[in-house]
Amino acid sequence: MAAHANFFDEVNQSFDVAATFTDYPKGLLDQIRCCNSVYRFDFPLRRQDGSIEVIHAWRAEHSHHKLPVKGGIRYSPDVYEEEVMALAALMTYKCAIVDVPFGGAKGGIRIDPARYTVEELERITRRYTHELVKKGFIGPGIDVPAPDYGTGEREMAWIADTYAALNPAQIDAMGCVTGKPVAQGGVSGRREATGRGLYFALREACQQTELMQPLGLSLGLEGKRVVVQGLGNVGYHAAKFCREGGAVLVALAEREGAIFCEAGLNEEAVFQHRKQTGSLLNFPGATNLPSSAAALELPCDVLIPAALEGVFTAENAPRIQARIILEGANGPTTPDADPIFRAKGTLVIPDIYCNAGGVTVSYFEWLKNLSHVRFGRMSKRHEQRNELQMLRAIETATGKRFTEEERAEIAKGPDEADLVNSGLEETMISALHDLLDTRRRHPGVPDLRIAAFLSAIHKVAHTYMQMGIFP
Numbered sequence: 091m092a093a094h095a096n097f098f099d100e101v102n103q104s105f106d107v108a109a110t111f112t113d114y115p116k117g118l119l120d121q122i123r124c125c126n127s128v129y130r131f132d133f134p135l136r137r138q139d140g141s142i143e144v145i146h147a148w149r150a151e152h153s154h155h156k157l158p159v160k161g162g163i164r165y166s167p168d169v170y171e172e173e174v175m176a177l178a179a180l181m182t183y184k185c186a187i188v189d190v191p192f193g194g195a196k197g198g199i200r201i202d203p204a205r206y207t208v209e210e211l212e213r214i215t216r217r218y219t220h221e222l223v224k225k226g227f228i229g230p231g232i233d234v235p236a237p238d239y240g241t242g243e244r245e246m247a248w249i250a251d252t253y254a255a256l257n258p259a260q261i262d263a264m265g266c267v268t269g270k271p272v273a274q275g276g277v278s279g280r281r282e283a284t285g286r287g288l289y290f291a292l293r294e295a296c297q298q299t300e301l302m303q304p305l306g307l308s309l310g311l312e313g314k315r316v317v318v319q320g321l322g323n324v325g326y327h328a329a330k331f332c333r334e335g336g337a338v339l340v341a342l343a344e345r346e347g348a349i350f351c352e353a354g355l356n357e358e359a360v361f362q363h364r365k366q367t368g369s370l371l372n373f374p375g376a377t378n379l380p381s382s383a384a385a386l387e388l389p390c391d392v393l394i395p396a397a398l399e400g401v402f403t404a405e406n407a408p409r410i411q412a413r414i415i416l417e418g419a420n421g422p423t424t425p426d427a428d429p430i431f432r433a434k435g436t437l438v439i440p441d442i443y444c445n446a447g448g449v450t451v452s453y454f455e456w457l458k459n460l461s462h463v464r465f466g467r468m469s470k471r472h473e474q475r476n477e478l479q480m481l482r483a484i485e486t487a488t489g490k491r492f493t494e495e496e497r498a499e500i501a502k503g504p505d506e507a508d509l510v511n512s513g514l515e516e517t518m519i520s521a522l523h524d525l526l527d528t529r530r531r532h533p534g535v536p537d538l539r540i541a542a543f544l545s546a547i548h549k550v551a552h553t554y555m556q557m558g559i560f561p
């Protein structure tokens with residue numbers, strides 16, 4: 091059992107603070123915060139050596155106010171029921187904040203994937219999917235899983251294939267899961283989406299005088315010193331996009347320890363070093379730090395936890411020197427750490443807003459699966475022609491001649507990746523302004539996390555009220 095056993099209660103603590111800024115009836119608030127269904131199940135796995143092992147698994151559907159419900163599946167030896175419920179709740183609020191029309195869900199299988207062969211992992215994933223199908227806990231209109239900690243495109247492809255095999259007549263079967271490989275119904279940009287969304291969130295926050303001035307920081311991301319904890323899909327891409335956007339990666343942390351380099355690290359070089367040596371320690375030109383925890387306490391402008399929940403607690407929060415915390419992981423800050431960060435003037439950009447890029451692009455993937463057509467397929471050439479005509483008109487009017495490179499850059503016609511990334515950018519920018527507006531309209535709201543919960547509560551409450559269930 092993980093140390094962080096009250097995770098669901100902790101999510102509800104933030105919810106309850108936000109709820110005090112509303113006047114919804116208690117029954118409505120109770121309905122929003124409870125976890126609607128939890129399916130807990132065990133199944134046997136025959137290991138490669140012939141022995142049988144019982145596998146423990148869950149799928150929690152937090153809120154059915156919109157369908158399907160949506161959220162990743164986690165493979166970790168520490169998965170437990172309260173955790174899956176808490177993560178499902180965070181998905182409900184996250185989807186509401188970025189206007190993705192889904193309820194929240196989360197799944198988990200209690201395994202350490204490193205201890206199983208690929209064949210065993212495939213059997214576990216297919217059997218898990220089978221169990222979900224049997225109980226109606228998966229389907230394009232019911233519940234749509236996605237990757238999370240310990241899972242990725244490979245697992246999503248197995249899930250889609252198993253679901254499609256069990257539902258041969260279902261034309262929308264591919265929409266039963268997102269985060270699939272592009273060749274198997276995925277969408278371009280989904281792999282990078284959470285990291286890219288974190289970057290858009292940070293870049294936009296760094297442009298706001300109302301956020302940067304109290305921190306004593308200059309506007310813009312350029313030159314900001316960033317520390318990233320976790321070099322998985324989320325951390326790696328957050329590091330990459332922040333570095334490409336002008337930030338300096340001064341430290342990277344993983345399970346085995348952390349490395350520091352004042353001049354800046356390159357996440358891809360560190361990733362390759364870790365792949366070759368099995369550790370990010372001893373990276374040429376960098377200093378080893380004794381532990382991942384030590385990296386969190388370095389002086390820096392931006393700290394990005396991108397691993398698991400419960401990283402910042404009342405115990406270590408006083409020692410965190412970062413000016414901005416960008417929550418790539420779900421639930422990295424426990425509620426007792428939040429007031430400490432507020433008192434120190436640390437800006438916490440909350441998970442339920444800033445890591446919503448993943449589910450946002452999952453939504454685009456689901457739309458692509460239901461429409462059975464790649465984004466841009468109908469319009470790319472048409473737009474390219476319009477852009478070329480515009481260029482020619484400018485050339486005629488001004489006498490200027492564009493070079494072939496300029497022509498190719500301007501008259502490109504958007505492809506799927508361009509459309510997905512611009513949809514993500516728009517989503518992250520407008521959601522931040524929604525949160526800032528919410529904070530302005532409720533002067534007592536203590537921080538952006540509570541503003542985010544408040545915004546989510548309003549949106550979910552309105553859906554229930556539109557259904558006529560609550561007055």
Ligand code: GLU
Nearest residue numbers: 161162236238448449452
């Ligand atoms: N597991 C991711 C999250 O926590 C993505 C969920 C999804 O795409 O449905 O946000």
